[in-house]
Amino acid sequence: MTELPNFDKLLWLAKNNPHQLDELQQKCNQEAIAQSSKANRASLTSLLDHLNKRLALCKTPYQRCEVTSLLMFEKLAVLNQVYSQPNAFFQHKAQVMPIQKNAQKKQST
Structure with a gap:
């Protein structure tokens, strides 16, 4: 390192x-x-990319510090929720809906 x-x-x-x-x-x-562990690399890479995009919008070092601190606070709040209320956290699951943009075209032909 x-x-x-x-x-x-x-x-x-x-x-x-x-x-x-x-x-x-x-x-x-x-x-x-x-x-980091292999399981965490994709998530950390995504988090770093998100942070870099938000930092690119900052005009002063103070803004960069504030954006970084807020992002860290948000992640710690999620970690706290997972730790203190794991059942409530894991009940929130997204429902994946398939996109059927060509379905109407296929039915009309």
């Missing part, structure tokens, strides 16, 4: 070379996902 520079170096990167700091962050994210 990549060793992070000390805080002063990270602060310097944030001020002087944010592109390099972003590369370091992405590298650490990918390493963390690669070291």
